[in-house]
Amino acid sequence: MPAPSLRAAFGHLGPVPAKMEHAAIDAALTAPTSPFALEERVLPHNGVLTRTWKNLPRSTRDFFLMTAQAFGPRELVVYEGTSMTYTEAFERACLVAHWLRMEFAVRKGDKVGIVMRNLPEYLIAYQAIHLLGGVAVCLNAFSDGDTLAFCVNDVSCRALICDPERFARLQAVYPDLNKGKAGSVAGIAVTARVGAGFAEKSERSWEGGRAGPKVFGWEELDAKHKPTLPKGPPQAEVDPDDDCIILFTSGTTSRPKGVVSTQRSNLSCLMLTTYGIARAFLRRGVPPPPPADPKEHDLQATTLVCIPLFHTTGIHSGMTGNMATGSRIVLMHKWNVDDAVRLIQKYSCRGILGIGFMVREVVNHPAEMPSLESVAHGGASAAKELPGEADRKTKGMLAGVGYGLTEVNGVACANYGDDYHREPTSIGLPPAAVELRIVDPITLVTLKEGEQGELWIKGPGNAKGYYNRPEATREAFMPDGWFRTGDLCVREPKNGLYYIVGRAKEMIIRGGENIATVQVEDAVYNHKAIADCAAVPLPERTLGERVAVVCVVRPGEEMPSEEDVLAAASKSLAPFQRPEYLWIRTEPLERNANGKVDRKVVAKATAERAAKQGWVPKEKTKAKL
Structure with a gap:
């Protein structure tokens, strides 16, 4: 049975007049029986009454249990010609969680760093940490060794999981690693995967204790602990307000800051990333696609994810969002437009998630990509010609942009479909659970529509703050729950849409x-x-x-x-x-x-x-x- 086509809803010659106004759409999407239903809660970390999503899983651990059970036989990830199903990834994650606990004594609340390229092992390690109730620390894989060491020590990682390239950098900053000295780190596990294959046994300097008593090969830990692996996942009680993930700001002007988020904040991306797409359907007068049916394996969608998984767009929209719908995720070692097109053709990708310039390179590529139905970008602005270019590539292609920051765990504003065609420079509107405010950055007075000021965000995805940075947290996270983005924004009175006009700095x-x-x-x-x-x-x-x-x-x-x-x-x-x-x-x-x-x-x-x-x-x- 063929997959349902977005072109049934968006096969058009240009944007059509909206069938529903935004207020009516919000009312329909947040009805009590809707997946997007809302409720208000006082969040323990700031004591502020906040609009939240009612139907989120209780924890990221529960989310992975649910996806493994619902989509087990489906392929989860494809990389360099190899693939892994949801069941296989979950079982491997249970084994990694087992040796994290047995070898490095990782327990609930402990921080475990992941530092590697977009590899299948990233998804496995991320699941494993959450199965234990740990806190996943997503480190920037492209950082130099000194920056990596700073981040690891700053948040006190108990263990690290890395690829060989990152391990080499860590060796340079831990000169006494061979003596078992690595700050707070109790152990380092190194996958043997290098590019499209695996390092030869003779090249694995991290195995067999040769790199010191704290360093192990991922594969040798698998072999050592598989005989004692208990049946089923490890036990852990994880609450919605427990710490979940630490992502790092880009640190272009100073040392990176670790952004700490709760389980609820992290999982809010499930609604934040899809709300704008649902709005685009209703704006056209078409019902949004129904939730994924685990039994309909032939309807599985495939998305090419080009953004690093240590980035909020990668981990939230790219990995978590696609897993929620039982989709197949295609990863690539590094960006190359010809490789991306080849993967889209080979795996019949229906969507691509990338940075603006990546998406433009794909839709302007001369090759035919008949399977491609949607393109979305985040993390950086793109040219206003993108929606038109996408539609010329494939008539009816759904194009959109999501605006968000590390500190809000995903999309705080989105613009998709006809609205994106009409206003390609706009970031659109926020999901119903998110409030926006434009404020004078000097006087902190809320401005009127049409006036330019700093964009503030309040919503269920807002992080707790910056780890070990009380002053920076006070400057950016207001006591009443608002986060100061530092982005200059204006809301256009004529259409009610938001437009980013620059950074304050x-x-x-x-x-x-x-x-x-x-x-x-x-x-x-x-x-x-x-x-x-x-x-x-x-x-x-x-x-x-x-x-x-x-x-x-x-x-x-x-x-x-x-x-x-x-x-x-x-x-x-x-x-x-x-x-x-x-x-x-x-x-x-x-x-x-x-x-x-x-x-x-x-x-x-x-x-x-x-x-x-x-x-x-x-x-x-x-x-x-």
């Missing part, structure tokens, strides 16, 4: 005028040849900063002239906002491990290039303001 200040980088970038995308861009400040004596933009040309397009790009951008920018220095290139923009543009690196490279060229403003002493 990412403004370009030109002669006293504040210029939002996002607004400049959106204008540059007016030129059809530009696939990616970043607006950055260019230091200059007269006005302090000038507007510079680094542009990446779409593959297959001719290199445009600076004049053409400026002309296209100027159509939607005031004179003082227009770029004064352009760097048009084919090389991709520098990005951090979370896929976001590393503006510090881009700005530094731009300034160095401009200085080398001897660039000066056209109006050096008398600029138009």
Whole structure:
């Protein structure tokens, strides 16, 4: 039996008039019998009455028990030609949980770090930690050894599970590891998986005690403890308000901060990530897809997940959200658009979850991908042309964007379907359980619609705070339950939608005028040849900063002239906002491990290039303001 097609609902020539208004949609979706039903609870960690989702599993442990039972025979994950079912992953997770307890004495509440690429072992390790009632610490796999060691010690990890590449970095920062000294860490388990295969036995320097008494091979621990593995999962009583997960902020301006979330906060992603899609269906007057039927194996969907699992979008929307529907997850070793297209074709992927530039590369690829029905991105902005490009690739493709942060555990605002086509620069609207407020960042007064200010979020996904950072927690997490995002936002009175206009710390200040980088970038995308861009400040004596933009040309397009790009951008920018220095290139923009543009690196490279060229403003002493 073929899988139901989104095109039945979204096969259109363009956005159609909305059949339901947003208030009516929220009322329908949150009805008492709906999966999205709401209730109010006082959260123990802050004492604040908060709107929460009524139908969440009690804990992440319970969630994995439920998915294993419901979807057991289905394939859970595919990686480099190998696959694993829900049952196989669960059974392997039970074994890992067993040796975590027996070898490293991991108990409920203990923190266990995972530091590896997107491998099948990531899903197994994550399940295992939660089966014990432990706290999963998702470490940035692309961090240098010093940063990894800082994060591990900062949150006092009891054990680490890593791949060989990350183990090599840890060895460098733990010089006495061979003597059994590794801070708070009682043990390190290293998987032998390397890229598409496994390291040869002779190359596994971490096995057999050769790397010290605290270091073991994942595979040798499996062999050692399998004979004593009890029947069934380990026992643990886990409550909704127990600690669940620690994710790290990107740390582009300082040391990374560990964001601590409860079971309820973590699992709120199950509703937060799907609410916007359900809204898109009702806006078109079509009922949302029914919950996954475990018996209908032929209806299983497949999603290519391109975002790192240590990222909130990866772990929440990519892994947890897909497991909730019994979907198959396809992982890739590292990003490459040709590899991504090959995987979509081979496994008939119906959806792709990536960062904006990844999704654009896929939908603009010349290859045919008839199975692809939906594309979604998060973690970074994308060009406003994306929904149109997706629809031209496959008529009726459902496209959308989710806005969220590590501190809110997933999507706090979403824009899908026809609304995304009409307003591609908007982040849409929040799910019904989430409240948004736009506040003057100086006076902390709530602003009116149409006024630009800092976006604050209150909802069931909000984290408890930053681990071991009381001052930073007080600055960002308000006593009444609101979280300060640091993003500048405006709510448009005409349609009620929200628009991010920049970061409070990412403004370009030109002669006293504040210029939002996002607004400049959106204008540059007016030129059809530009696939990616970043607006950055260019230091200059007269006005302090000038507007510079680094542009990446779409593959297959001719290199445009600076004049053409400026002309296209100027159509939607005031004179003082227009770029004064352009760097048009084919090389991709520098990005951090979370896929976001590393503006510090881009700005530094731009300034160095401009200085080398001897660039000066056209109006050096008398600029138009």
